Amino acid sequence: MSLLYWLILIPLIFAVVIAFAPARQARSIATIGSFVSFGPLLAALFRFDWSNGGSLQFVASYDWIADMGVRLGVGVDSVSLLLIALTVLLGPICVICSYTAVTENVRVFYGWLTGLQAAMVGVFAATDLVGFYICFEFTLLPMYVLINLYGSKNRKRAATKFFLYTFTGSIIALAGLVYVVFHHRSLEGVWTFDIPTLAATAAQMPLQAQSLVLLALMLGFAVKVPLFPVHTWLPLAHTEAPTAGSVILAGVLLKLGTYGIYRFVLGFVPEAVIEYAALIAVLSIIGIVYAGLICWVQKDVKKLVAYSSVSHLGFCVLGLVALNSVGATGSVLYMINHGLSTGALFLCIGMIYERYHTRSMDELGGLAGVMPIWSSFMVFFVMASVGLPGLNGFVSEFMCIIGTFQSSSAWVLEGRAGAAGGSLGPWFAFAAGSGVIVAAMYLLYMTGRVVWCTARQPADYHEHPELPKDLNRREIGLLSVLAVGCLGLGVYPTPLIEAIEPSVERTLAPYQDLLEERAQRLSLDEGEG
Amino acid sequence: MDFIVHPVLLFVALAVCGVGVALSIPRRRFHAGLIGGIIAATGVGILITALGAASLADGSPLPNLFFHGLAIIALGSCLQVITHRRPVYAALYFILSILSTAGLYILLAAEFMAFALVIIYAGAILITYLFVIMLASQSRVEDEEEGISEYDAIGRGPVTATIVSFALLATLTVMMFGGIREISPPGAAQVAQAETVVLQRLPGKVEKALTREGLMNPGESVAGVERTEAGVFATVESADGGTRQVALPETLTPTNTEGLAFNLLGEYPGTIEIAGVILLMAMLGAVVLARKFAQIDEEAKATAAAALAEGRADAIGTLGADVGNGGGATSDG
Amino acid sequence: MVDLLLAQSAFPEAMSQHVLAHYLFVSAAMFTIGLVGFLTRRNLIIMFLCTEMMFQAAGIALIAFSRFHLNYEGQTFVIFVLTVAAAEAALALALVVFLFRKRDSLSAEAWAEMKG
Amino acid sequence: MTMLSMPLGALSNLVAAADGPYIATGEAPQWVALIPALPLLGAVLCLICACLNVKNKAPGYLTVGLLAGSFVTTLVAFLGGTDNYGVATIFRWIHASIGADSGTSLVSNFAFYFDGLSMLWMLFVTGLATVIGLYSSEYMSGDKGLGYCRFFFAFNVFVFSMSCLVMADNLLLLFLGWEGVGLCSYLLIGYYYKKPEAVAAAKKAFIINRIGDLGLLMAIGATFVVFGTVELRPLFEMIAAGIDANGEAIGGTWAVVVIPLLLTAGAFGKSAQLFFYVWLPDAMEGPTPVSALIHAATMVTAGVYLIARMFPLYAADDAMIALTVVAWAGAITAFWAATIEFAQYDIKRIMGYSTISQLGFMFAGLGLLGTTGAVFHVFTHAFFKATLFLCCGAVMHGFGGQLSLRRLSGVMWMKGFGITAVCMLIGCLSLSGVPFTAGYFSKDMILAQAFATPGDMIGGAYFIGLLLLLTAAMTAYYTFRVFFRVFVGPKYFEPGDDDHGDDHGDDHGDDHSHAHDAAKEEPGDALHTGFHPHAPGWAMNTAMVLLAVGTIVIASLYFVNKKEDHGWAGTMVKYSSAAYASPGLGHKGDGEKKDEAVGLLPADAEAGAVMPVSLVAEGVVADEDATAKASGTLFGYDPFKIMYYVSAVLGLIGIIAAAWFHGPKGLAGLGIGNRVEPAKVRMDAVAARFGPIPRWAENKWYVDELYHIVFVKVLLVSSHIYHAIDKLVIDGIVDLLGSLPRWLGSLLRPSQSGVLHSYATGMVAGSAVLVALIVLVALL
Known part of the structure; x- marks a missing residue:
């Protein structure tokens, strides 16, 4: 049995166990469960052939609906495996951070939280479209429950909006995916839902069909990412979600969107992607700057960080549509980095919320004097999020920007070193780069209000019965793990980059020739013009 | 389609009927029951006349004279049921309509059903209705005029209801009058065959008749009844085993009750069982539903106990106030 | 029997299509009156009476057809209708009593919990 | 001196004949990694101290020790001479390939590139950091505990980042250092986080820097596109050959214009030039040692460093567009900042503006093709400005945070402030450009370069020169304005409100409790009888003295290798990417003949086209070089000769003006007249004549x-x-x-009235319609 099945089954089994275990044991079972997953994960990480990271490994499948060619297939390349690793890593963090935050209906909470992990791993591990889509949709349900039951004031609305919005998006994406399946059937005469097989035939669709599929897929995945202008569910959901929910949401769920773009949009419809890369990039850049500026006027710290996710993931999508190895590698790296640093920011904010029951910058401030340890971590993660070199955010952000810079047909025509062609270019890079400034603006604004300045506490502040004024060991431990990750990936990202590259190169393989053709065509047009 | 009554005439007559019915429904301002009844009767009269004229024109017989009288009484009392403001009168008028309907049944040679109707409906069901009406009319509201409650005094949306209902009636009658020529009564042969089938099951009755007529000797028995081209013959078996064919007398026909009984018990035994179960369930349901619930919650109990301890006997009254508020069958009081 | 069919004002009724039409019309008219009553009256008991009236009307049609076709199926069915009507009456009246106790009123409009 | 000149002597023997950019081709020893590693270790130790809640000066002393180690390592590397020049790769950082089959990859190692420029920078960065660390260990003693650890943590990280910036082998690592110093600047400016101004200033500094950084980032992108690498050595090799990654000539393409301009934007941000200067004065909200080290001596010179580092690229443009921009921006900034200083009263802010102004000089020097002068000025400025800041800090420390020159007077005469005053004087003299001080020599090189550089190379170089001369005089004036107002004159002070936070004040109570107990009134201290100014202790004094002595001593560096390379800085520059045959100066390793030919060039000499460095490097035109190197003159003389006198005169004029307006005795002090009024009164009278302008300037x-x-x-x-x-x-x-x-739904909602009748009506209507449909179907 493939390790990947274990990675999916273990949380699933534990979720069931939690559901029927006594409530008092729920959190310890959840903790054990989240750590048990590390076993198969580590085994997978060690046994994975990294030099051959572009090809699917640990492949296994079982017949499910044989007549339709639906199989329960799993397999990972390096990108999926890394994202699974991120998911599994965030598992215990989410569980442990909820020890004091969630005290009611613990079984429901930990059960769904653990079940969510199974679904997320399933999304990354599935090689079958049906399996992928089921897991993709199944992630909504636990998240809906987590927000709806354990969120803050406005949680019902947030949960409903989250569910309906993303669900609508996924349905549209499903239409695109089904079209691809039908196309395969009409071409080959057999039903299959195997993703690599479909990718091969989908690429042969005429441009018009590809464009339609692109539109459907992008609509679906863009909601998930979320890309401007379909991002409005995110701030609401993030703000209202419980801390663990926010961490998972920022850490992994948003990555489902970018992963979907990476795996399906880039993998299925290369010609259309080239055609519309500029449009997608423009949306990403608008998202980067626009969401960044909106962050700047937020009063709610969590909302600010939520909007910053919109801004940050703009870079992620931008790097993908740069269609060259640097950009896409940076983008995948960004997925992981963003999971760590933004997840950590949400954790930090959650810890504050637990103590002060407010996230408003008007009521909170000057925590550096009150909570020096927390403040240090906060500044650290803010800097990681700002993209300070030496921390993780920079490497990926830089690679995305350089990738964008490179991605220009003009460079190809000039025969520039390493230019891979594309429809972006320096101006896109410049515009995206301005997002870096905006990021500094809003994040430092927040830091200035919350961490620095004179101490402000809400009027009705009472000390938490269980938690100390500053962080306790459990919380320090959680943040330290993420901090080490941020620092490690910032200082020594090479192994990760080398791991990601084979997969990226495989995905981008069809683009090389298409982009060059396009550049030649453009130059011909110019010549004629 | 070949209409018995011209649709336009039909619609006009129905419209007149509708207007009459709508008028006669009790309203807040006026109650033109009589006028409405007359108008409605006019409409019905037009149609009956038209139908009669059509039969005459086709040379087919008119219905029995009693039919007209019974129909008028039935419909008129029905109209009274829905327009009368006092429920008791409505129920009594309904009994009248049942009686006249029973008369119609008799005209249609369904004597058994006519009596069953009178016994079951007029005798049992309607009396139950009357009991309930009496029970529920112990209204505590005193200020209503003549003791008629507001919901009895005023009909709800008579015009809409009439339009909708008569639209349905119009479509139904159009369908009936258009399609009635398409069906034809069974031929005499089939009728006779059906009668023979009943008689085959009634060897005793045949024996009696034959004996009375003197067509059969004592010691003989009827072995079977057959129908041939020439007529209906009974196979009479003598004591020694010899058989002979005897033509049955013309007057020997099965009665309505006999026919019905064979049909019911022979063809629908399962259905009868089901009907029995339905009745049983209905009885149980009625018992459970009509029970008087006295739900006393713990809090009220405690309050009452405390009050009692203090010697305030009047506090017990609060417990009784909740009587009848029981939520459902699961509540065991 | 053929003679009977030809005689006017015969008893039992000599059925032709036209005679059937008469009975059917009476049945339909009674049904409609019941319908109108059901739709206009607000007293729950009267409303149930009206449903009984509609059963009645159906019974007339069934028996008329039974006579027309000279078989017993129609009458058999009326028996079942009577059974159901009796069951319905029992339950309905129990319900009426139950509801009346709840609201102290027989008005059907007192019950509008399903209002959207 | 002997220690310094000995290796340089050995160095000069190895000098190559060519004037092109020197490319360090060797391997630097791996142990240079110690230079950044030791401060990093210091940072970690400070962090551990914070975790252990250390409440003594251990973090400070640890830092000083480790920084000293770092300095010694730098010194050892320096003494190793050019043998140590080269690249030392520590570990792979970012490797990413571009496209599957293009074969190009983005390589950026954690590697150090050593040549003269980085060596020179590292010497003063680590050296000054050590000394200022020592000073801070006392200055910050009020915050012992978490704040102390935080301070030294950021201090250490700063030195680490600065080392990465300066020694970076590739632009990406440089960027890491670049942002790292920005972060430390942010953390340290905002050190007194309870002061909203400090927090705002920190934010402002970071954000404005980020704007510049975007330029740098774009420049890195463009460099990578054009040259296919961000590593310095291959980059310099390509530029030296005048080709890009495809082997096509880069002269005249957009690359040599746009990339330098983008780099310039980055440099402007970091060095507070032109539009970006506004953050630097505000940055003075930070603790004074920080202002001294980061916002005067080291970090703000990173912009100069960047341009000097990438100078070959700037010089590759025949039209010198970017350099012209740099020159003009520098001159304008220098002048602009000087005008503001005239009306400022906060002595730290004055020093801050002065830093902007001096940085303007450096940029002008670079833009005017005088890399040696600019680099030398960076070096000297680091010393004397650090001295000045430390002295200001001592005053601030002593007078409870008082910084206004209107509320302080005669500090020199107060007990324990003698050393401070002398050091201040030395710094002021150097900044004013009084002959034979370090600042005098370095500034002269820039001023002279302005007149030596022909106008057709750098547009309006002559006017830049005039502007700079004017600014130089203004500099002397405002420098001594501070000195005269604060340090001489009648003893008077009003203590500040010590807005450095409460704990700072508490500590004073512990250390100098006798001062509070003593009821004895200080002369002139009429207002605050309880306040006793406390003089700097041994650590601060040592640091100030060390720097003052350094300021004096480094003047002599001008004479080291004077003949060959125009001073020690010239030698260092020659072995670096900033090496450039500056008009009228050049590197005179070629021999005496060139020196004379240039030195006595007549005024009307044809300003021949100056070969781009790349061509010079090829040695094709090496022979014509001497004659072709035309240069401008000042008053018909070699600007480098005459400038000694011109600038001395200007400096003296400025000082005399300062004495006139601000000296204790005004003109009387100079022996003219005998009316003596307090400086403040005199100044107010003068200012009144200018209407609103002084207020605007203020x-x-x-x-x-x-x-x-x-x-x-x-x-x-x-x-x-x-x-x-x-x-x-x-x-x-x-x-x-x-x-x-x-x-x-709400439209349909009324239909659900909840009343049985309406549903029944609907049902009946529905059946009617259904039956009607059936009938109609039958009919048709």
């Missing part, structure tokens, strides 16, 4: 306000608009779509 020409309106307000308003749009329009549309079903 308010910094309202540039901050302008920026606030033009950029901050506009952005803020647009952000609010975006937020509203997001909430109302974009989310509104979504909500609208979401509410469509609800709306439809």
Whole structure:
């Protein structure tokens, strides 16, 4: 049995166990469960052939609906495996951070939280479209429950909006995916839902069909990412979600969107992607700057960080549509980095919320004097999020920007070193780069209000019965793990980059020739013009 | 389609009927029951006349004279049921309509059903209705005029209801009058065959008749009844085993009750069982539903106990106030 | 029997299509009156009476057809209708009593919990 | 001296004949990694101290020790001479390939590139950091505990980042250092985090720097596109050959114009030039040692370093567009900052503006092709400005945070401030450019370069020169304005409110409790009888003295290798990417002949086309070089000769003006007249004559306000608009779509009245329609 099945089954089994275990044991079972997953994960990480990271490994499948060619297939390349690793890593963090935050209906909470992990791993591990889509949709349900039951004031609305919005998006994406399946059937005469097989035939669709599929897929995945202008569910959901929910949401769920773009949009419809890369990039850049500026006027710290996710993931999508190895590698790296640093920011904010029951910058401030340890971590993660070199955010952000810079047909025509062609270019890079400034603006604004300045506490502040004024060991431990990750990936990202590259190169393989053709065509047009 | 009554005439007559019915429904301002009844009767009269004229024109017989009288009484009392403001009168008028309907049944040679109707409906069901009406009319509201409650005094949306209902009636009658020529009564042969089938099951009755007529000797028995081209013959078996064919007398026909009984018990035994179960369930349901619930919650109990301890006997009254508020069958009081 | 069919004002009724039409019309008219009553009256008991009236009307049609076709199926069915009507009456009246106790009123409009 | 000149002597023997950029081709020893590693270790130790809640000066002393180690390592590397020049790769950092088969990859190692420039920078960075660390160990003693650890943590990280910046082998690592110093600057400016001004200043510094950084980032991108690498050595090799990654000539292409301009934007941000200067004066909110080290001596010179480092690229442009921009921007900034200083009263701010002004000189020097002068000025400026800041800090420390020159007077005569005053004097002299001080020599090189560089190379070089001369005189004036007002004159002070936080004050109570107990009144201290100024202790004094002595001593570096390379700095520059045959100066390793030919060039000499460095490097035109190297003159003489006198005179004029207006005795002090009025009264009278201009100058020409309106307000308003749009329009549309079903439902809702009748009516109507349909179907 493939390790990947274990990675999916273990949380699933534990979720069931939690559901029927006594409530008092729920959190310890959840903790054990989240750590048990590390076993198969580590085994997978060690046994994975990294030099051959572009090809699917640990492949296994079982017949499910044989007549339709639906199989329960799993397999990972390096990108999926890394994202699974991120998911599994965030598992215990989410569980442990909820020890004091969630005290009611613990079984429901930990059960769904653990079940969510199974679904997320399933999304990354599935090689079958049906399996992928089921897991993709199944992630909504636990998240809906987590927000709806354990969120803050406005949680019902947030949960409903989250569910309906993303669900609508996924349905549209499903239409695109089904079209691809039908196309395969009409071409080959057999039903299959195997993703690599479909990718091969989908690429042969005429441009018009590809464009339609692109539109459907992008609509679906863009909601998930979320890309401007379909991002409005995110701030609401993030703000209202419980801390663990926010961490998972920022850490992994948003990555489902970018992963979907990476795996399906880039993998299925290369010609259309080239055609519309500029449009997608423009949306990403608008998202980067626009969401960044909106962050700047937020009063709610969590909302600010939520909007910053919109801004940050703009870079992620931008790097993908740069269609060259640097950009896409940076983008995948960004997925992981963003999971760590933004997840950590949400954790930090959650810890504050637990103590002060407010996230408003008007009521909170000057925590550096009150909570020096927390403040240090906060500044650290803010800097990681700002993209300070030496921390993780920079490497990926830089690679995305350089990738964008490179991605220009003009460079190809000039025969520039390493230019891979594309429809972006320096101006896109410049515009995206301005997002870096905006990021500094809003994040430092927040830091200035919350961490620095004179101490402000809400009027009705009472000390938490269980938690100390500053962080306790459990919380320090959680943040330290993420901090080490941020620092490690910032200082020594090479192994990760080398791991990601084979997969990226495989995905981008069809683009090389298409982009060059396009550049030649453009130059011909110019010549004629 | 070949209409018995011209649709336009039909619609006009129905419209007149509708207007009459709508008028006669009790309203807040006026109650033109009589006028409405007359108008409605006019409409019905037009149609009956038209139908009669059509039969005459086709040379087919008119219905029995009693039919007209019974129909008028039935419909008129029905109209009274829905327009009368006092429920008791409505129920009594309904009994009248049942009686006249029973008369119609008799005209249609369904004597058994006519009596069953009178016994079951007029005798049992309607009396139950009357009991309930009496029970529920112990209204505590005193200020209503003549003791008629507001919901009895005023009909709800008579015009809409009439339009909708008569639209349905119009479509139904159009369908009936258009399609009635398409069906034809069974031929005499089939009728006779059906009668023979009943008689085959009634060897005793045949024996009696034959004996009375003197067509059969004592010691003989009827072995079977057959129908041939020439007529209906009974196979009479003598004591020694010899058989002979005897033509049955013309007057020997099965009665309505006999026919019905064979049909019911022979063809629908399962259905009868089901009907029995339905009745049983209905009885149980009625018992459970009509029970008087006295739900006393713990809090009220405690309050009452405390009050009692203090010697305030009047506090017990609060417990009784909740009587009848029981939520459902699961509540065991 | 053929003679009977030809005689006017015969008893039992000599059925032709036209005679059937008469009975059917009476049945339909009674049904409609019941319908109108059901739709206009607000007293729950009267409303149930009206449903009984509609059963009645159906019974007339069934028996008329039974006579027309000279078989017993129609009458058999009326028996079942009577059974159901009796069951319905029992339950309905129990319900009426139950509801009346709840609201102290027989008005059907007192019950509008399903209002959207 | 002998220690310094010995290796240089050995060095000069190895000098190559060519004037092109020197490319360090060797291997640097791996142990140079110690230079950044030791401060990093220090940072970690400070962190551990913070975790252990150390409440003594251990973090400070640890830092000083480790920084000293770092300095010694640098010194050892320096003494190793050019043998140590080269690249030392520590570990692979970012490796990413571009496209599957293009074969190019983005390689950026954690590697160090050593040549003269980085060596020179590292010497003063680590050296000054050590000394200022020592000073801080006392200065910050008020915050012992977490704050102390935090301070030294950031201090260490700063030195680490600065080392990465300076020694970076590739632009990406340089960027890491570049941002790292920005972070430390942010953390240290905002050190007194309870002061909203400090927090705002920190934020401002970081954000404005980020704007410049975007330019740098874009430059890195463009460099990578054009040259296919961001590593310095291959980059320099390509530039030296005048080709890009494809082997095509880069002269005249956009690359040599745009990339330098983008780099310049980055440099401007970091070095507070032109539009970006506004953050630096505000940065003075930080603790004074920070101002001394980061915002005077080291970090702000990173911009100069960047341009000097990438100078080959700048020089590759025949039209010298970027350099012209740099020169003019430097000159204008220098002058602009000087005008503001005239009306400032906060001595730290004055020093801050002075830093901007001096940085302007350095940029002008670079832009005018005088890399040696610019680099030398960086070096000397680091010393004397650090000295000045430390002295200001000592005064501030002693007088409870008092910084206004109107509330302090005669500090020199107060007990324990003698050393401070002398050091201050030395610094002021050097900054004013009084002959034979370090600042004198370095500034002269820049001033002279302005006249030596022909106008057809750098447009308007002559005017830049005049502007700089004027600024030089102004510099002397405002420098001594501070000195005269604060350090001489009658003893008087008003203690500040010590807004460095409460714990700072508490500590004073512990250390100098006798001062509070003593009821004895200090002369002139009429207002605050309880306040006793406390003089700097041994650590601060040692640091000040060390720096003052350094300021004096480094003047002599001008004479080291004077003949060959125009001083020690010239030698260092020659072995670096900044090496450039400056007009009128050049590197005179070629021999005496060139020196004379240039030195006595007549005024009307044809300003021949100066070969781009690349060509010079090839040695093709090496022979013509001497003659072709035409240069401008000043008053018909070699500017490098005459400038000694011109600038000395200007400096003296400035000092005399300062004495006139601000000296204790005014003109009387100079022996003219005998009317003596307090300096303040005199100055107010003078200022009154200029109408509102002094007030405008005091308010910094309202540039901050302008920026606030033009950029901050506009952005803020647009952000609010975006937020509203997001909430109302974009989310509104979504909500609208979401509410469509609800709306439809509410339309249908009345039909569900809950009353049985209406449902029944509906049912009947429905059946009627159904039957009607059946009939109609039958009919048709």
